[in-house]
Amino acid sequence: MENTTSTIKHETLPKGSIEKTTTTLNLGPTHPATHGVFQNILEVDGERIVSTEQTVGYIHRAFEKIAEHRPLYQITPLTDRMNYCSSPINNMGWHLTCEKLLGIQTPKRVDYLRVLIMELARVADHLICNSVIGVDTGAFTGFLYVMQYRELIYEIWEEVCGSRLTTNIGRIGGFERDFNDIAFTKLEKFLKEYPAVLREFENLFTRNRIFMERTIGTGPISAERALNYGFTGPNLRAAGVDYDVRVHTPYSSYEDFDFDIPVGKTGDSYDRFLVRNQEMWQSLSIIEQAYKKIQDFKGEEATVYHADVPAYYLPDKKDVYTKMEALIYHFKIVMGEIDIPPGEVYTCVEGGNGELGFYLISDGGRTPYRLHFRRPCFIYYQAYGEMIKGSMLSDAIVVLSSLNLIAGEMDG
Protein backbone atom coordinates (compact mmCIF):
# COMPACT_ATOMS: atom_id res chain seq x y z
CA MET A 1 0.00 0.00 0.00
CA GLU A 2 1.15 3.42 -0.88
CA ASN A 3 2.18 5.79 1.76
CA THR A 4 -0.73 8.22 2.27
CA THR A 5 1.00 10.52 4.65
CA SER A 6 0.75 14.09 3.48
CA THR A 7 3.74 15.44 1.67
CA ILE A 8 3.11 18.99 2.85
CA LYS A 9 6.00 20.14 4.95
CA HIS A 10 5.12 21.91 8.14
CA GLU A 11 7.44 24.73 8.87
CA THR A 12 8.54 24.70 12.41
CA LEU A 13 7.09 27.67 14.26
CA PRO A 14 9.42 29.86 16.21
CA LYS A 15 9.91 28.74 19.75
CA GLY A 16 7.43 30.22 22.15
CA SER A 17 4.88 31.22 19.52
CA ILE A 18 2.33 28.65 20.65
CA GLU A 19 2.77 29.42 24.30
CA LYS A 20 2.54 33.14 23.75
CA THR A 21 -0.82 34.33 25.00
CA THR A 22 -0.49 38.02 24.20
CA THR A 23 -0.88 39.78 20.89
CA THR A 24 1.36 42.50 19.55
CA LEU A 25 -0.55 45.40 18.14
CA ASN A 26 0.80 48.38 16.29
CA LEU A 27 -1.00 51.61 17.05
CA GLY A 28 0.47 54.01 14.55
CA PRO A 29 2.69 55.48 13.10
CA THR A 30 -0.24 56.51 10.94
CA HIS A 31 -3.44 55.69 12.69
CA PRO A 32 -6.50 57.95 12.85
CA ALA A 33 -6.67 57.56 16.62
CA THR A 34 -3.18 58.79 17.35
CA HIS A 35 -3.85 62.23 15.79
CA GLY A 36 -0.24 62.47 14.79
CA VAL A 37 2.70 60.50 13.57
CA PHE A 38 4.00 58.34 16.38
CA GLN A 39 3.94 54.66 17.08
CA ASN A 40 2.79 52.65 20.06
CA ILE A 41 3.63 48.98 20.05
CA LEU A 42 1.09 47.50 22.40
CA GLU A 43 1.29 44.05 23.90
CA VAL A 44 -2.32 43.11 24.57
CA ASP A 45 -3.88 40.21 26.38
CA GLY A 46 -7.39 40.17 24.97
CA GLU A 47 -8.28 43.82 25.40
CA ARG A 48 -5.99 44.50 28.33
CA ILE A 49 -2.71 46.24 27.72
CA VAL A 50 0.21 44.37 29.20
CA SER A 51 3.06 46.56 28.10
CA THR A 52 3.81 49.25 25.58
CA GLU A 53 6.70 50.71 23.76
CA GLN A 54 6.62 54.10 22.14
CA THR A 55 8.54 55.17 19.08
CA VAL A 56 8.84 58.83 18.21
CA GLY A 57 10.85 60.83 15.74
CA TYR A 58 8.94 60.19 12.52
CA ILE A 59 8.71 63.88 11.73
CA HIS A 60 11.93 65.06 13.30
CA ARG A 61 13.07 68.08 11.33
CA ALA A 62 16.30 69.00 13.14
CA PHE A 63 15.11 72.47 14.15
CA GLU A 64 17.88 72.81 16.69
CA LYS A 65 20.49 72.17 14.03
CA ILE A 66 18.85 74.46 11.48
CA ALA A 67 18.57 77.20 14.10
CA GLU A 68 22.34 77.20 14.53
CA HIS A 69 22.62 78.44 10.97
CA ARG A 70 19.95 81.13 10.96
CA PRO A 71 19.67 84.70 12.21
CA LEU A 72 17.23 85.17 15.08
CA TYR A 73 14.24 86.37 13.10
CA GLN A 74 14.42 83.42 10.72
CA ILE A 75 14.00 80.99 13.60
CA THR A 76 10.45 82.18 14.30
CA PRO A 77 8.94 80.10 11.46
CA LEU A 78 10.65 77.02 12.88
CA THR A 79 8.89 77.48 16.21
CA ASP A 80 5.53 77.64 14.39
CA ARG A 81 5.87 74.06 13.44
CA MET A 82 6.28 72.65 16.91
CA ASN A 83 2.89 72.85 18.55
CA TYR A 84 0.96 73.87 15.47
CA CYS A 85 -2.33 74.02 17.34
CA SER A 86 -1.11 77.12 19.17
CA SER A 87 1.79 78.44 17.14
CA PRO A 88 1.45 82.07 18.33
CA ILE A 89 2.52 80.98 21.83
CA ASN A 90 5.66 79.40 20.38
CA ASN A 91 6.39 82.53 18.34
CA MET A 92 5.92 84.82 21.33
CA GLY A 93 8.05 82.55 23.49
CA TRP A 94 10.82 82.81 20.95
CA HIS A 95 10.52 86.59 20.70
CA LEU A 96 10.60 86.86 24.49
CA THR A 97 13.77 84.74 24.55
CA CYS A 98 15.46 87.02 22.02
CA GLU A 99 14.29 90.10 23.86
CA LYS A 100 15.67 88.79 27.12
CA LEU A 101 19.03 88.07 25.52
CA LEU A 102 19.14 91.43 23.76
CA GLY A 103 17.80 93.35 26.76
CA ILE A 104 14.78 94.77 24.96
CA GLN A 105 11.95 96.29 27.00
CA THR A 106 8.62 96.06 25.20
CA PRO A 107 5.95 98.73 25.70
CA LYS A 108 2.89 97.77 27.76
CA ARG A 109 0.58 97.87 24.78
CA VAL A 110 2.72 95.30 22.99
CA ASP A 111 2.61 93.08 26.06
CA TYR A 112 -1.17 93.25 26.21
CA LEU A 113 -1.55 92.60 22.51
CA ARG A 114 0.68 89.58 22.92
CA VAL A 115 -1.33 88.33 25.86
CA LEU A 116 -4.45 88.68 23.76
CA ILE A 117 -2.99 86.61 20.95
CA MET A 118 -1.49 84.01 23.28
CA GLU A 119 -4.73 83.46 25.13
CA LEU A 120 -6.63 83.12 21.87
CA ALA A 121 -4.06 80.47 20.96
CA ARG A 122 -4.61 78.71 24.26
CA VAL A 123 -8.35 78.62 23.63
CA ALA A 124 -7.75 77.23 20.13
CA ASP A 125 -5.38 74.60 21.49
CA HIS A 126 -7.61 73.42 24.32
CA LEU A 127 -10.62 73.50 22.05
CA ILE A 128 -8.99 71.02 19.70
CA CYS A 129 -7.85 68.77 22.50
CA ASN A 130 -11.14 68.68 24.34
CA SER A 131 -13.32 68.26 21.30
CA VAL A 132 -11.05 65.47 20.06
CA ILE A 133 -11.55 63.62 23.34
CA GLY A 134 -15.21 63.91 22.44
CA VAL A 135 -14.60 62.44 18.98
CA ASP A 136 -12.63 59.56 20.46
CA THR A 137 -15.42 58.74 22.86
CA GLY A 138 -17.98 58.82 20.07
CA ALA A 139 -19.39 62.36 20.20
CA PHE A 140 -18.68 64.08 16.92
CA THR A 141 -21.13 66.95 17.30
CA GLY A 142 -19.14 68.92 19.85
CA PHE A 143 -16.09 68.84 17.65
CA LEU A 144 -17.86 70.25 14.62
CA TYR A 145 -19.75 72.78 16.69
CA VAL A 146 -16.71 74.42 18.28
CA MET A 147 -14.63 74.31 15.09
CA GLN A 148 -16.52 77.41 13.89
CA TYR A 149 -15.00 79.36 16.72
CA ARG A 150 -11.52 78.09 16.19
CA GLU A 151 -12.07 79.27 12.65
CA LEU A 152 -12.94 82.71 14.04
CA ILE A 153 -9.73 82.72 16.09
CA TYR A 154 -7.81 81.84 12.94
CA GLU A 155 -9.50 84.73 11.16
CA ILE A 156 -8.35 87.10 13.88
CA TRP A 157 -4.78 85.86 13.46
CA GLU A 158 -5.16 86.22 9.72
CA GLU A 159 -6.04 89.88 10.17
CA VAL A 160 -3.04 90.40 12.42
CA CYS A 161 -0.31 88.50 10.61
CA GLY A 162 -1.74 87.18 7.36
CA SER A 163 -1.64 83.48 8.08
CA ARG A 164 -3.69 81.00 9.98
CA LEU A 165 -1.96 77.83 11.13
CA THR A 166 1.77 78.45 11.06
CA THR A 167 1.44 82.05 12.00
CA ASN A 168 4.96 83.53 12.25
CA ILE A 169 3.21 86.23 14.25
CA GLY A 170 5.03 89.23 15.67
CA ARG A 171 8.65 90.28 15.47
CA ILE A 172 11.46 90.78 17.95
CA GLY A 173 10.27 93.88 19.82
CA GLY A 174 6.58 93.73 18.98
CA PHE A 175 4.33 93.21 16.01
CA GLU A 176 5.02 93.76 12.34
CA ARG A 177 1.96 96.01 12.06
CA ASP A 178 -0.77 97.32 14.31
CA PHE A 179 -4.01 95.39 14.69
CA ASN A 180 -6.62 96.66 12.27
CA ASP A 181 -10.26 97.37 13.04
CA ILE A 182 -11.47 94.15 11.45
CA ALA A 183 -9.33 92.18 13.91
CA PHE A 184 -10.93 93.97 16.84
CA THR A 185 -14.42 93.60 15.38
CA LYS A 186 -13.86 89.88 15.01
CA LEU A 187 -12.48 89.74 18.53
CA GLU A 188 -15.61 91.43 19.82
CA LYS A 189 -17.73 88.93 17.94
CA PHE A 190 -15.70 86.13 19.50
CA LEU A 191 -16.03 87.52 23.01
CA LYS A 192 -19.77 87.99 22.54
CA GLU A 193 -20.63 84.62 21.06
CA TYR A 194 -18.05 82.22 22.37
CA PRO A 195 -19.09 81.96 26.06
CA ALA A 196 -22.48 80.57 25.08
CA VAL A 197 -20.84 78.06 22.74
CA LEU A 198 -18.39 76.94 25.38
CA ARG A 199 -21.21 76.55 27.88
CA GLU A 200 -23.16 74.42 25.46
CA PHE A 201 -20.04 72.39 24.71
CA GLU A 202 -19.61 71.79 28.43
CA ASN A 203 -23.26 70.83 28.78
CA LEU A 204 -22.75 68.27 26.08
CA PHE A 205 -19.88 66.53 27.85
CA THR A 206 -19.29 67.38 31.49
CA ARG A 207 -22.22 65.51 33.01
CA ASN A 208 -22.77 63.18 30.08
CA ARG A 209 -22.97 59.67 31.51
CA ILE A 210 -21.28 57.96 28.56
CA PHE A 211 -18.49 60.50 28.49
CA MET A 212 -17.96 60.21 32.23
CA GLU A 213 -17.84 56.44 32.11
CA ARG A 214 -15.25 56.58 29.37
CA THR A 215 -12.97 59.15 30.96
CA ILE A 216 -13.23 58.90 34.74
CA GLY A 217 -10.40 56.78 36.06
CA THR A 218 -8.68 56.27 32.71
CA GLY A 219 -5.00 57.06 32.61
CA PRO A 220 -4.65 58.48 36.10
CA ILE A 221 -1.33 59.75 37.37
CA SER A 222 -0.42 60.92 40.85
CA ALA A 223 1.04 64.36 41.43
CA GLU A 224 4.30 62.82 42.56
CA ARG A 225 4.72 60.66 39.46
CA ALA A 226 3.62 63.51 37.22
CA LEU A 227 6.33 65.77 38.65
CA ASN A 228 8.89 63.02 38.35
CA TYR A 229 7.92 62.57 34.72
CA GLY A 230 8.37 66.28 34.09
CA PHE A 231 4.68 67.00 33.44
CA THR A 232 3.75 70.65 33.09
CA GLY A 233 0.71 72.55 31.97
CA PRO A 234 -2.87 71.26 32.12
CA ASN A 235 -1.74 67.66 32.51
CA LEU A 236 0.18 68.47 35.67
CA ARG A 237 -2.57 70.69 37.01
CA ALA A 238 -5.08 67.89 36.49
CA ALA A 239 -2.96 65.86 38.91
CA GLY A 240 -3.37 68.61 41.49
CA VAL A 241 -0.21 70.72 41.24
CA ASP A 242 -0.93 74.41 40.72
CA TYR A 243 2.15 75.17 38.66
CA ASP A 244 1.57 77.68 35.91
CA VAL A 245 4.42 79.57 34.26
CA ARG A 246 2.17 82.58 33.74
CA VAL A 247 1.90 82.98 37.51
CA HIS A 248 5.25 81.61 38.68
CA THR A 249 7.47 83.53 36.29
CA PRO A 250 5.22 86.12 34.69
CA TYR A 251 6.25 87.19 31.20
CA SER A 252 4.68 89.71 28.86
CA SER A 253 2.98 91.52 31.80
CA TYR A 254 0.87 88.55 32.91
CA GLU A 255 1.21 89.95 36.44
CA ASP A 256 -1.29 92.68 35.46
CA PHE A 257 -4.05 90.16 34.93
CA ASP A 258 -6.38 88.57 37.38
CA PHE A 259 -7.08 84.89 36.81
CA ASP A 260 -7.25 81.54 38.60
CA ILE A 261 -5.31 78.35 38.05
CA PRO A 262 -7.81 75.50 37.82
CA VAL A 263 -6.51 72.25 39.29
CA GLY A 264 -7.81 68.70 39.23
CA LYS A 265 -7.37 65.94 41.71
CA THR A 266 -6.92 62.47 40.26
CA GLY A 267 -5.00 63.30 37.09
CA ASP A 268 -7.24 61.11 34.93
CA SER A 269 -8.61 61.94 31.50
CA TYR A 270 -11.75 63.47 32.95
CA ASP A 271 -9.77 65.85 35.15
CA ARG A 272 -7.58 66.82 32.26
CA PHE A 273 -10.72 67.60 30.26
CA LEU A 274 -12.19 69.67 33.08
CA VAL A 275 -8.96 71.58 33.70
CA ARG A 276 -8.72 72.49 30.04
CA ASN A 277 -12.32 73.61 29.98
CA GLN A 278 -11.83 75.79 33.03
CA GLU A 279 -8.68 77.22 31.53
CA MET A 280 -10.65 78.29 28.49
CA TRP A 281 -12.94 80.29 30.78
CA GLN A 282 -9.91 81.84 32.45
CA SER A 283 -8.39 82.61 29.07
CA LEU A 284 -11.62 84.29 28.01
CA SER A 285 -11.48 86.46 31.10
CA ILE A 286 -7.84 87.34 30.36
CA ILE A 287 -8.72 88.22 26.78
CA GLU A 288 -11.48 90.52 28.01
CA GLN A 289 -9.14 92.19 30.49
CA ALA A 290 -6.45 92.59 27.86
CA TYR A 291 -8.89 94.06 25.35
CA LYS A 292 -10.09 96.54 27.96
CA LYS A 293 -6.52 97.53 28.81
CA ILE A 294 -5.72 98.01 25.13
CA GLN A 295 -8.73 100.25 24.70
CA ASP A 296 -7.62 102.34 27.69
CA PHE A 297 -4.51 103.56 25.91
CA LYS A 298 -4.96 107.12 24.69
CA GLY A 299 -3.22 109.36 22.18
CA GLU A 300 0.31 108.48 21.21
CA GLU A 301 0.36 105.36 23.37
CA ALA A 302 -2.60 103.84 21.57
CA THR A 303 -0.62 103.49 18.35
CA VAL A 304 2.49 101.80 19.76
CA TYR A 305 2.92 98.28 18.46
CA HIS A 306 6.65 97.66 18.72
CA ALA A 307 9.64 98.62 20.81
CA ASP A 308 12.13 101.08 19.40
CA VAL A 309 14.93 98.68 18.49
CA PRO A 310 16.11 99.61 15.00
CA ALA A 311 18.90 97.03 15.00
CA TYR A 312 16.47 94.11 15.24
CA TYR A 313 13.10 95.41 14.07
CA LEU A 314 12.59 95.83 10.32
CA PRO A 315 11.91 99.50 9.51
CA ASP A 316 8.85 100.69 7.60
CA LYS A 317 9.16 100.18 3.90
CA LYS A 318 8.61 103.86 3.12
CA ASP A 319 11.45 104.76 5.49
CA VAL A 320 13.73 102.32 3.72
CA TYR A 321 13.28 104.33 0.53
CA THR A 322 13.72 107.73 2.13
CA LYS A 323 16.00 107.43 5.17
CA MET A 324 19.62 106.37 5.24
CA GLU A 325 19.59 104.64 8.66
CA ALA A 326 16.45 102.71 7.84
CA LEU A 327 18.03 101.49 4.63
CA ILE A 328 21.18 100.38 6.46
CA TYR A 329 19.26 98.52 9.15
CA HIS A 330 16.93 96.99 6.61
CA PHE A 331 19.90 95.67 4.68
CA LYS A 332 21.71 94.39 7.76
CA ILE A 333 18.66 92.63 9.17
CA VAL A 334 17.64 91.03 5.89
CA MET A 335 21.17 89.87 5.15
CA GLY A 336 21.49 88.48 8.69
CA GLU A 337 24.44 90.67 9.50
CA ILE A 338 23.41 91.66 13.00
CA ASP A 339 25.68 90.29 15.70
CA ILE A 340 23.94 88.80 18.71
CA PRO A 341 25.50 89.67 22.08
CA PRO A 342 27.08 86.68 23.83
CA GLY A 343 25.01 85.17 26.60
CA GLU A 344 23.14 82.20 27.91
CA VAL A 345 19.44 82.45 28.58
CA TYR A 346 16.56 80.16 29.45
CA THR A 347 13.06 81.49 28.95
CA CYS A 348 9.82 79.65 29.27
CA VAL A 349 6.22 80.35 28.47
CA GLU A 350 3.05 78.49 29.31
CA GLY A 351 2.35 76.75 26.05
CA GLY A 352 -0.78 74.83 25.23
CA ASN A 353 0.75 71.69 26.71
CA GLY A 354 2.92 73.11 29.44
CA GLU A 355 6.22 74.76 29.97
CA LEU A 356 7.71 75.53 26.58
CA GLY A 357 11.33 76.42 27.22
CA PHE A 358 13.98 78.00 25.03
CA TYR A 359 17.59 77.53 26.04
CA LEU A 360 19.66 79.86 23.90
CA ILE A 361 23.43 80.16 23.95
CA SER A 362 25.06 82.87 21.89
CA ASP A 363 28.80 83.22 21.41
CA GLY A 364 28.54 86.67 19.88
CA GLY A 365 28.06 85.45 16.32
CA ARG A 366 25.18 86.12 13.98
CA THR A 367 23.34 82.90 14.70
CA PRO A 368 22.72 81.11 17.99
CA TYR A 369 25.60 78.90 19.10
CA ARG A 370 23.13 76.41 20.49
CA LEU A 371 19.38 76.51 20.79
CA HIS A 372 17.44 73.89 22.66
CA PHE A 373 13.66 73.69 22.85
CA ARG A 374 12.17 72.21 25.98
CA ARG A 375 9.20 70.56 24.37
CA PRO A 376 6.60 69.58 26.97
CA CYS A 377 5.00 66.88 24.78
CA PHE A 378 8.24 65.06 24.29
CA ILE A 379 8.91 64.95 27.99
CA TYR A 380 5.53 63.80 29.23
CA TYR A 381 4.84 61.27 26.50
CA GLN A 382 7.27 58.96 28.31
CA ALA A 383 4.66 58.48 30.99
CA TYR A 384 2.09 57.11 28.54
CA GLY A 385 3.21 53.50 28.99
CA GLU A 386 2.87 53.70 32.73
CA MET A 387 -0.49 55.45 32.50
CA ILE A 388 -2.20 52.88 30.31
CA LYS A 389 -0.64 49.72 31.65
CA GLY A 390 -3.38 47.29 32.62
CA SER A 391 -6.18 49.32 31.08
CA MET A 392 -8.39 48.51 28.11
CA LEU A 393 -7.31 49.26 24.56
CA SER A 394 -10.16 51.72 24.08
CA ASP A 395 -9.05 53.63 27.18
CA ALA A 396 -5.58 53.98 25.75
CA ILE A 397 -7.07 55.97 22.87
CA VAL A 398 -8.87 58.32 25.22
CA VAL A 399 -5.74 58.82 27.32
CA LEU A 400 -3.76 59.56 24.19
CA SER A 401 -6.11 62.30 23.08
CA SER A 402 -6.53 63.73 26.59
CA LEU A 403 -2.76 64.19 26.89
CA ASN A 404 -2.90 66.43 23.82
CA LEU A 405 0.11 64.96 22.08
CA ILE A 406 1.26 67.00 19.12
CA ALA A 407 3.74 65.10 16.97
CA GLY A 408 5.34 68.29 15.71
CA GLU A 409 6.21 69.39 19.20
CA MET A 410 7.34 65.96 20.26
CA ASP A 411 9.83 65.51 17.45
CA GLY A 412 11.14 69.06 17.18
Added chain:
Amino acid sequence: MTNEEVKNRLTEHFGEQLKNFEEPYGMLTFEAPKEKNIEVLKFLNEDNELAFRFLTDLTVVHYPAFQGRELAVVYHVHNLVDNIRIRFKVFLDIAKPDVASASELYSSANWQEREAYDFFGVNFVGHPNLIRIMNVEEMDYFPMRKEYPLEDQTRIDKDDEMFGRGGTMGFGNTQENNVRIQIPQAEKEK
Protein backbone atom coordinates in the same frame (compact mmCIF):
# COMPACT_ATOMS: atom_id res chain seq x y z
CA MET B 1 15.46 81.76 48.85
CA THR B 2 18.05 83.68 46.84
CA ASN B 3 20.82 82.56 44.51
CA GLU B 4 23.33 83.50 47.18
CA GLU B 5 21.73 81.16 49.71
CA VAL B 6 21.66 78.29 47.23
CA LYS B 7 25.30 78.90 46.44
CA ASN B 8 26.28 78.94 50.12
CA ARG B 9 24.35 75.78 50.86
CA LEU B 10 26.04 74.01 47.93
CA THR B 11 29.55 75.13 48.78
CA GLU B 12 28.93 74.15 52.39
CA HIS B 13 28.27 70.60 51.25
CA PHE B 14 30.54 70.19 48.24
CA GLY B 15 33.33 72.60 49.10
CA GLU B 16 35.68 73.43 46.28
CA GLN B 17 34.32 70.79 43.90
CA LEU B 18 31.74 73.10 42.42
CA LYS B 19 33.21 76.01 40.57
CA ASN B 20 32.60 78.78 38.06
CA PHE B 21 29.54 80.20 39.79
CA GLU B 22 27.84 82.72 37.53
CA GLU B 23 24.48 84.38 37.20
CA PRO B 24 23.77 84.96 33.52
CA TYR B 25 20.40 86.71 33.22
CA GLY B 26 19.66 85.98 36.87
CA MET B 27 19.95 82.20 36.79
CA LEU B 28 22.55 80.66 39.05
CA THR B 29 24.91 78.55 36.94
CA PHE B 30 27.84 76.44 38.07
CA GLU B 31 30.05 73.62 37.00
CA ALA B 32 30.26 70.24 38.70
CA PRO B 33 32.84 67.49 38.25
CA LYS B 34 31.55 64.81 35.89
CA GLU B 35 31.68 62.04 38.49
CA LYS B 36 29.51 64.10 40.81
CA ASN B 37 26.53 64.88 38.57
CA ILE B 38 24.14 62.45 40.25
CA GLU B 39 25.41 63.37 43.69
CA VAL B 40 24.69 67.02 42.99
CA LEU B 41 21.24 66.24 41.55
CA LYS B 42 20.43 64.02 44.53
CA PHE B 43 21.60 66.60 47.02
CA LEU B 44 19.60 69.31 45.30
CA ASN B 45 16.57 67.03 45.35
CA GLU B 46 16.81 65.60 48.84
CA ASP B 47 18.01 68.58 50.82
CA ASN B 48 14.99 70.06 52.55
CA GLU B 49 16.20 73.62 52.22
CA LEU B 50 17.05 73.43 48.55
CA ALA B 51 14.31 71.07 47.35
CA PHE B 52 15.05 71.29 43.63
CA ARG B 53 12.72 68.44 42.80
CA PHE B 54 11.78 69.17 39.21
CA LEU B 55 14.13 68.42 36.35
CA THR B 56 13.08 70.98 33.79
CA ASP B 57 15.54 70.25 31.07
CA LEU B 58 18.54 68.17 30.21
CA THR B 59 20.59 68.91 27.15
CA VAL B 60 24.09 68.91 25.73
CA VAL B 61 26.26 71.61 24.17
CA HIS B 62 29.30 70.89 22.05
CA TYR B 63 32.33 73.18 22.41
CA PRO B 64 35.01 71.85 20.03
CA ALA B 65 37.44 74.51 21.27
CA PHE B 66 37.58 73.18 24.84
CA GLN B 67 40.36 70.59 24.75
CA GLY B 68 39.49 67.50 26.75
CA ARG B 69 36.11 68.86 27.88
CA GLU B 70 34.24 69.29 24.64
CA LEU B 71 30.76 68.16 25.64
CA ALA B 72 28.77 69.97 28.33
CA VAL B 73 25.73 68.22 29.77
CA VAL B 74 23.43 70.95 31.06
CA TYR B 75 20.81 70.31 33.73
CA HIS B 76 18.09 72.81 34.54
CA VAL B 77 16.42 72.12 37.87
CA HIS B 78 13.54 73.97 39.46
CA ASN B 79 12.40 74.41 43.02
CA LEU B 80 8.67 74.72 42.50
CA VAL B 81 7.87 75.82 46.06
CA ASP B 82 10.27 78.75 46.30
CA ASN B 83 10.12 79.17 42.54
CA ILE B 84 13.81 79.35 41.84
CA ARG B 85 15.65 77.79 38.94
CA ILE B 86 19.31 76.87 38.68
CA ARG B 87 21.45 75.33 36.00
CA PHE B 88 24.59 73.25 36.27
CA LYS B 89 26.93 71.69 33.79
CA VAL B 90 29.32 68.80 33.69
CA PHE B 91 32.00 68.75 31.04
CA LEU B 92 33.04 65.52 29.32
CA ASP B 93 35.91 64.48 27.13
CA ILE B 94 34.58 63.77 23.66
CA ALA B 95 36.90 60.77 23.36
CA LYS B 96 35.25 59.14 26.36
CA PRO B 97 31.87 60.80 26.92
CA ASP B 98 30.70 58.74 29.90
CA VAL B 99 28.48 60.21 32.58
CA ALA B 100 26.07 58.65 35.05
CA SER B 101 22.40 58.54 34.06
CA ALA B 102 19.80 60.49 36.02
CA SER B 103 16.93 58.33 34.82
CA GLU B 104 16.66 56.52 38.12
CA LEU B 105 16.15 59.75 39.99
CA TYR B 106 13.95 61.41 37.37
CA SER B 107 11.80 59.41 34.99
CA SER B 108 11.73 62.46 32.74
CA ALA B 109 15.47 62.12 32.18
CA ASN B 110 14.98 58.85 30.31
CA TRP B 111 14.08 60.20 26.88
CA GLN B 112 16.00 63.41 27.33
CA GLU B 113 19.15 61.35 27.83
CA ARG B 114 18.31 59.24 24.83
CA GLU B 115 17.96 62.42 22.82
CA ALA B 116 21.28 63.68 24.15
CA TYR B 117 22.88 60.38 23.17
CA ASP B 118 21.25 60.43 19.78
CA PHE B 119 22.52 63.88 18.85
CA PHE B 120 25.78 64.21 20.76
CA GLY B 121 26.86 60.69 21.60
CA VAL B 122 26.97 61.17 25.35
CA ASN B 123 27.07 57.75 26.96
CA PHE B 124 24.79 57.79 29.99
CA VAL B 125 26.05 54.95 32.15
CA GLY B 126 23.23 53.08 33.86
CA HIS B 127 20.53 54.17 31.44
CA PRO B 128 17.99 51.35 30.97
CA ASN B 129 17.58 51.73 27.22
CA LEU B 130 20.18 54.00 25.65
CA ILE B 131 19.24 53.81 21.97
CA ARG B 132 18.59 56.48 19.37
CA ILE B 133 15.24 58.19 19.66
CA MET B 134 14.82 60.65 16.77
CA ASN B 135 17.25 59.40 14.14
CA VAL B 136 17.38 56.04 12.43
CA GLU B 137 19.15 53.29 14.31
CA GLU B 138 21.65 52.68 11.52
CA MET B 139 23.08 56.17 11.81
CA ASP B 140 26.75 56.02 12.72
CA TYR B 141 27.47 59.60 13.72
CA PHE B 142 26.09 62.19 16.12
CA PRO B 143 24.58 64.93 13.97
CA MET B 144 24.37 67.83 16.41
CA ARG B 145 28.11 67.92 16.94
CA LYS B 146 29.70 70.99 15.47
CA GLU B 147 31.80 69.16 12.91
CA TYR B 148 28.68 68.41 10.89
CA PRO B 149 27.57 71.55 9.08
CA LEU B 150 24.22 71.80 7.38
CA GLU B 151 24.11 70.81 3.76
CA ASP B 152 25.50 73.40 1.38
CA GLN B 153 22.40 74.92 -0.23
CA THR B 154 24.21 75.38 -3.54
CA ARG B 155 25.54 71.86 -3.97
CA ILE B 156 24.84 70.36 -7.37
CA ASP B 157 26.05 66.79 -7.10
CA LYS B 158 22.78 65.48 -5.78
CA ASP B 159 19.64 64.21 -7.49
CA ASP B 160 17.17 66.77 -6.22
CA GLU B 161 14.56 66.56 -8.89
CA MET B 162 11.69 66.50 -6.42
CA PHE B 163 12.91 69.46 -4.38
CA GLY B 164 13.16 72.21 -6.91
CA ARG B 165 16.92 72.20 -7.21
CA GLY B 166 18.10 70.71 -10.43
CA GLY B 167 16.03 68.22 -12.35
CA THR B 168 13.72 68.90 -15.24
CA MET B 169 12.54 72.25 -13.96
CA GLY B 170 16.03 73.58 -14.50
CA PHE B 171 16.26 75.78 -11.46
CA GLY B 172 19.90 76.67 -11.88
CA ASN B 173 20.86 73.32 -13.33
CA THR B 174 20.64 71.80 -16.73
CA GLN B 175 18.80 68.61 -17.24
CA GLU B 176 21.37 66.32 -18.80
CA ASN B 177 24.51 66.38 -16.79
CA ASN B 178 23.21 68.10 -13.67
CA VAL B 179 25.74 70.89 -13.70
CA ARG B 180 25.18 74.61 -13.47
CA ILE B 181 24.26 76.33 -16.71
CA GLN B 182 27.51 77.08 -18.42
CA ILE B 183 28.04 80.57 -19.68
CA PRO B 184 29.05 80.20 -23.35
CA GLN B 185 32.61 81.07 -24.05
CA ALA B 186 31.55 83.74 -26.54
CA GLU B 187 29.46 85.39 -23.86
CA LYS B 188 32.38 85.42 -21.45
CA GLU B 189 34.68 87.10 -23.87
CA LYS B 190 32.33 90.02 -24.48
